[in-house]
Amino acid sequence: MIRFLKIVILIVIIFTFNISLAQDLADNQVDSVEQESKKDKNLKFSILGGPGYTPDFGALIGGSALFTFKTDPTDSLINRSNVPVGFAWLFNGGFNAIVRPQLFFNEDKFRIFGQFYIKDNQENYYGVGFETNKERPRGEATTQYAATAYQFNPIFLFRLGASDFFLGPQVDITSTRIRDPAELMVEDPYYIAAGGTAEGDRIFNSGLGFQLSYDTRDFPANAYSGVYFIASAVFYEKFFGSDYSFQSYQLEYRQYKALPFLGERRNLAWTVSSNTSTGNVPWTDMSKVGSPFDLRGYYLGQFRDKTTSYAILEYRHMLNFDHKTWAGRFFSKFGFAAWCGVGAVGPNPFDVEGWLPNYGAGLRIEVQPRMNFRMDIGKDPINNQTLLYFNMTEAF
Known part of the structure; x- marks a missing residue:
C-alpha cells in the first residue's frame, strides 16, 4: 500500500503539469487587449501527460x-463540442488510444456522440460469470493474452421537434485479434466456442441500431443539474x-443536483445503468464493468456476462477562492470527488450471480471552464x- 501511495504521489506531481494552468500564469503577464483576444479563440485545448504507472499496464x-470548440461560433444555442482523448505508450510494449467525442450542431438540433479506440497491448480474460471470475488469479498462465483491437462507434442524434428528446441511428464495428493466449484461457469453454485455439483467434462484429435519449443537463460535459x-x-x-448474430441493449439514467447551500460548484450526481446482450454473444462482446x-x-472485463448493471x-x-488574486484563481481550479456504488453480473437481468461493491475518491483540475x-x-x-485512473471530463 505504501508503494502504491508513493506511485500515486509521483503521478500527481507529474500530471499536474498542465498547459491550461501554465496559460493562466502567462495571462498575468499580458495586457487586457491580449487577454480579450485569447478569450475570442474558438478552439481550446488542454494536455496533461508524463510517465506513470497503472496496475493494469x-x-x-x-x-x-x-x-473544445463551437461547431458554429455564431450559434448561441449550442454547447461547446468537446473531444477528450486518452493515450498511453506502454514500457512493456504496445499502446492505447481512446476518443469519446460530444459534438453539437445547428442550435443543438443535431449531435454526434460515440466512442473510438485502437489498442495493441497485453490484456486479461478471466472467464464469464461471477464465481469463475472472482476466483481466477490474474497472470501469464491464467488470464493474459496479447490483443490488437479497434472500435468505431458513432451515434447520430436528431432533436425531436422542440422537445428534449433525441433519436437517431448508431453504428458499432469492433475487431479483436487475439495472440499468445494463456494456458488456462485456451481451456475456457466460451473462448473455445468462439473459435479460439492455442494460437489465438480473430473476432469481427458489426452492428446497426438506434439510440433514444432525453437530456435536460445544464452542461453535458460536466452537469450541475x-x-x-x-x-x-x-x-x-x-x-x-x-x-x-446477437443483440445488445442499454438503459441508463443519470441525474444531477446542485447543492447551493454548500457553495458554488458543489453537486450530487447519480446513475443507474444496465447492459444486456442476447443471442450468440462472443466473450469479447459480452457486457462488462471496470472502465x-x-x-x-475493478479490472476491465474481470466481471463479464450477458448482463451487467450498476448504480x-x-x-x-x-x-x-477569490478570483481577484492569482492564487485565488489558481487554487479555484482544484477540487475533488467521492463516490460509492454497487454492480451486478449475471446471464440475464433477472438472474444476479453476484454483487460488486465499489467506492473511491479523486482529484479534479479544471483545465477549461x-x-x-x-x-x-x-x-x-x-x-x-x-x-488508478486518469481521464478528461467526468465519469458520467
Missing part, C-alpha cells in the same frame, strides 16, 4: 488531451458482415484491490 508514458436518459439497441448480424466510466477499481452516487466539490481533468482512485472490495 505497469509503467507507461501517457496522458489526456481535451479539445438536470436529467439524462438513454435507451439503445444494436443488432449484430452476419448480413452486416458480423461474425456473430473509467463505471465501477472504478453509482458521486459527490463533486470544486474549491472556491466546466471541463475537468480527473484522477480517480477506486476500490474493489471483492478482491481487495485499488486501481
Whole structure:
C-alpha cells in the first residue's frame, strides 16, 4: 500500500503539469487587449501527460488531451463540442488510444456522440460469470493474452421537434485479434466456442441500431443539474458482415443536483445503468464493468456476462477562492470527488450471480471552464484491490 501511495504521489506531481494552468500564469503577464483576444479563440485545448504507472499496464508514458470548440461560433444555442482523448505508450510494449467525442450542431438540433479506440497491448480474460471470475488469479498462465483491437462507434442524434428528446441511428464495428493466449484461457469453454485455439483467434462484429435519449443537463460535459436518459439497441448480424448474430441493449439514467447551500460548484450526481446482450454473444462482446466510466477499481472485463448493471452516487466539490488574486484563481481550479456504488453480473437481468461493491475518491483540475481533468482512485472490495485512473471530463 505504501508503494502504491508513493506511485500515486509521483503521478500527481507529474500530471499536474498542465498547459491550461501554465496559460493562466502567462495571462498575468499580458495586457487586457491580449487577454480579450485569447478569450475570442474558438478552439481550446488542454494536455496533461508524463510517465506513470497503472496496475493494469505497469509503467507507461501517457496522458489526456481535451479539445473544445463551437461547431458554429455564431450559434448561441449550442454547447461547446468537446473531444477528450486518452493515450498511453506502454514500457512493456504496445499502446492505447481512446476518443469519446460530444459534438453539437445547428442550435443543438443535431449531435454526434460515440466512442473510438485502437489498442495493441497485453490484456486479461478471466472467464464469464461471477464465481469463475472472482476466483481466477490474474497472470501469464491464467488470464493474459496479447490483443490488437479497434472500435468505431458513432451515434447520430436528431432533436425531436422542440422537445428534449433525441433519436437517431448508431453504428458499432469492433475487431479483436487475439495472440499468445494463456494456458488456462485456451481451456475456457466460451473462448473455445468462439473459435479460439492455442494460437489465438480473430473476432469481427458489426452492428446497426438506434439510440433514444432525453437530456435536460445544464452542461453535458460536466452537469450541475438536470436529467439524462438513454435507451439503445444494436443488432449484430452476419448480413452486416458480423461474425456473430446477437443483440445488445442499454438503459441508463443519470441525474444531477446542485447543492447551493454548500457553495458554488458543489453537486450530487447519480446513475443507474444496465447492459444486456442476447443471442450468440462472443466473450469479447459480452457486457462488462471496470472502465473509467463505471465501477472504478475493478479490472476491465474481470466481471463479464450477458448482463451487467450498476448504480453509482458521486459527490463533486470544486474549491472556491477569490478570483481577484492569482492564487485565488489558481487554487479555484482544484477540487475533488467521492463516490460509492454497487454492480451486478449475471446471464440475464433477472438472474444476479453476484454483487460488486465499489467506492473511491479523486482529484479534479479544471483545465477549461466546466471541463475537468480527473484522477480517480477506486476500490474493489471483492478482491481487495485499488486501481488508478486518469481521464478528461467526468465519469458520467
